[in-house]
Amino acid sequence: MKLTSKGRYAVMALADMAQFNNVSPVSLRDISLRQGISLVFLEQIFSKLKKNEIVKSIRGTQGGYVLNGSPSQIKLTKILNAVNEEVKTLQCKKEIKKGCNGKLTKCITHNLWYELEVHINDFFEKKSLQDLIKKNTEQRI
Amino acid sequence: MKLTSKGRYAVMALADMAQFNNVSPVSLRDISLRQGISLVFLEQIFSKLKKNEIVKSIRGTQGGYVLNGSPSQIKLTKILNAVNEEVKTLQCKKEIKKGCNGKLTKCITHNLWYELEVHINDFFEKKSLQDLIKKNTEQRI
């Protein structure tokens, strides 16, 4: 399980975009300045967000990024998955690890971690960008 | 937020103890063999569990550890806290960090992470060691 700066920044940056508007493109430089996040790091993050079709890019002067969909449609699960911050609590998925002999017999805590994974994903699945900017008028689609 | 081997092993080892019995002491060597966890690493972990009064130790031959309380009383929150795997999702607690200017104004995602923290702690607060060994007779106190 992980939740690192990459995931946090992704959510923060997209919330910033959702908050400021989504008509004209928002440049990473603006987000960088407003939220205090390294510009070059943001570029890395947005590259992934674009590949996962969460944002669209517009190149050139006056360019930037726009949200691909309304804030209420964009769930946090999608964002975190896009930047490889999936909530994976199970140790046994990939290969047989010490103390966790995966395929053959499940370890004594296997079910626990699975339940946790579901629990957390539930949370992220219910939250949308819109929920983060509630201070603006409660608009819902 | 973190959930690493140390926390996993702590839960796994305690579940092992709860499962096998809690009358005569269980040696770390046995747990190590049964669960496939490094013995010396277990010693580190149990040192913390003891300091937090989750287990009691009995030295000497035939010694080992016993649970300090019934499995249904020992919640996972307590275990994870003991080995310093508290669920801390907020970035702004300790000091002013980049993109997260703590004390003065909360960042745009502050509330989100706080809600997540509560959500996860709820989960761990509800789960006890007893829940992990349900295959034995459902005894409840």
Place this chain on the structure above:
DNA sequence: GTATACTTGACTGATTTTGTCGGGTATATA
């Protein structure tokens, strides 16, 4: 044609994780 701003890949320092090593000390049993 020039400044803006997205695009891409490689690389690196710092930190954290996941343990190991080497020495202890207490106690049950022969």
Place this chain on the structure above:
DNA sequence: TATATACCCGACAAAATCAGTCAAGTATAC
């Protein structure tokens, strides 16, 4: 009393991951 078992403690280290930087592009508005 000798010995083996098993807890106790601190320092150390390899490996992995994180949090970015650096360098070199390409597309577009003006």
